[in-house]
Every structure is written in structure tokens, then in C-alpha cells.
Amino acid sequence: MGLRILSLLFLPLLLSGAEGEPEKTDLGFEIFRDNCMACHLQSGMGIREMNAPSIAGLPRWYISDQLRKFRRDQRGFDDEDLAGKLMKANASALDERSIAFVGRHIESLPANQSRNTLDTPPSEEGEAVYQQRCLSCHGENLEGNRSERVPPLTRQQDWYFLRQMENFSSGKRVHFDGDELALSKQEVEAVVAWISETR
Numbered sequence: 001m002g003l004r005i006l007s008l009l010f011l012p013l014l015l016s017g018a019e020g021e022p023e024k025t026d027l028g029f030e031i032f033r034d035n036c037m038a039c040h041l042q043s044g045m046g047i048r049e050m051n052a053p054s055i056a057g058l059p060r061w062y063i064s065d066q067l068r069k070f071r072r073d074q075r076g077f078d079d080e081d082l083a084g085k086l087m088k089a090n091a092s093a094l095d096e097r098s099i100a101f102v103g104r105h106i107e108s109l110p111a112n113q114s115r116n117t118l119d120t121p122p123s124e125e126g127e128a129v130y131q132q133r134c135l136s137c138h139g140e141n142l143e144g145n146r147s148e149r150v151p152p153l154t155r156q157q158d159w160y161f162l163r164q165m166e167n168f169s170s171g172k173r174v175h176f177d178g179d180e181l182a183l184s185k186q187e188v189e190a191v192v193a194w195i196s197e198t199r
């Protein structure tokens with residue numbers, strides 16, 4: 001009886017320390033857990049009600065770029081950009097070292113596989129807009145272009161993309177120098193549906 005209780009008491013210890021190795025700590029995960037998970041979830045899939053997109057699997061150079069932009073008032077600068085402002089407050093708390101570690105962790109998370117949440121079916125129109133107006137920068141497979149600082153469009157949800165397209169056209173966020181992408185509402189919806197259906 002006494003022995004049984006003893007072994008029960010020590011069972012967790014035995015299991016955790018079985019290999020005699022110290023528990024590994026991952027700084028990137030810890031920074032993510034303490035600063036990001038409340039809105040982006042442990043999986044990095046985001047919470048739509050918080051306007052927080054899925055970021056899992058984004059390349060770390062892009063994550064660093066954006067965290068710096070939020071910090072430097074190059075994104076989330078408009079008073080009416082509430083989602084941008086919310087994220088800006090979080091980016092401001094990070095130093096360069098934390099940015100590097102957290103980016104590595106986010107890059108390692110498996111990407112979102114269901115990004116088309118608005119259920120707009122992908123159309124030929126969407127594909128045509130992409131090929132004519134977006135492919136030269138965002139790439140044949142939406143993979144982006146690191147040397148030009150162009151993000152992949154394979155990780156984030158449609159509702160988030162729609163808001164970014166609105167932000168670009170209203171000046172709440174800068175798309176690229178000399179942005180002349182004048183698209184109709186219908187073209188924007190079509191291209192976003194096509195993009196968010198593509199893996």
C-alpha cells in the first residue's frame with residue numbers, strides 16, 4: 001500500500017526525467033506563447049473576431065519586416081486602422097533578438113489549409129487578375145520574392161486579404177512604391193478567392 005502511493009507520487013517525476021535530460025526550452029516558443037498566442041493561437045491560425053490572421057508558416061524574413069514596420073509606424077499608423085493599431089502595440093514590445101526568435105518559431109508552424117472562409121468559389125477571372133496584375137511580384141506559385149521583400153500569399157485567410165486590399169487602396173497601408181493597382185471591387189473579390197484557394 002505504502003509503496004503504491006509512493007510510486008504514484010513519483011510517477012510524473014519518473015516520466016519527465018526518464019532520460020535524465022534537462023527539459024529543452026525554446027525561446028521562440030516562449031516569446032510566442034507570452035506575447036502572440038492570445039490572438040494568433042498556439043497553432044498560429046489566428047482569431048477572426050480579433051482580426052488576427054493566420055501567420056503559421058510565414059517566412060521569418062517577412063515576419064521580421066512586418067514587425068519592424070509596425071514598430072516604426074510604417075504599418076498601423078492610421079487611427080482608423082484598428083487591426084493594425086492592435087498589432088502595432090504588440091510589435092512595439094519586442095526587441096530585435098525576440099523578433100528573430102519568434103520569427104523562427106512561426107516559420108516552423110504548419111500552414112493553414114483552409115484559408116477560403118468566405119466561400120467565394122475560385123474563378124477564371126480571379127486567376128486572370130492574378131496573372132496579369134500580381135504574378136510579376138508575388139510569383140508563379142504565390143511564393144513571394146524574398147529579395148524584393150514581397151510576401152507569399154499562401155498562409156493568410158481571405159477575410160484578412162480583403163482588408164489589406166482595402167487598406168492599400170485607402171492609404172492605411174503602403175503596398176509598394178508607385179502602387180497603381182486600380183481594381184474594381186469584383187476583381188478584388190475574385191483575385192482574393194483565387195489566391196486563398198491556392199495552396
Ligand code: HEC
Nearest residue numbers: 035036038039050051052053063066083084086087090102
Ligand atoms: C491583441 C491581439 C494580437 C496579438 C497579441 C498579436 N497580434 Fe499579430 N496581428 C494582430 C492583428 C489584429 C493583425 C492584423 C493587422 C492588420 O490587419 O494589419 C496581426 C498581424 C500580424 C502579422 C502580419 C501578418 C501579415 O501577413 O502581414 C504578423 C507577422 C503578426 N501579427 C505577428 C505577431 C507576433 C509575432 C505577435 C507576438 C509577438 C503578435 N502578432 C501578437 C493581432 C495580434
Ligand code: HEC
Nearest residue numbers: 133134137148149150151156161164165174175176181191
Ligand atoms: C510591384 C510588386 C507587386 C505587385 C504587382 C503586387 N504586389 Fe502585393 N505586395 C507587394 C509587396 C512589396 C508587399 C509587402 C508590403 C509590405 O511590406 O507591407 C505586398 C503585399 C501584399 C499583400 C499583403 C500580404 C499580407 O500578408 O499582409 C497582399 C494581400 C497583396 N500584396 C496582394 C496583391 C495582389 C492581389 C496583387 C495583384 C492584384 C498584388 N499584390 C500585386 C508587391 C506587389
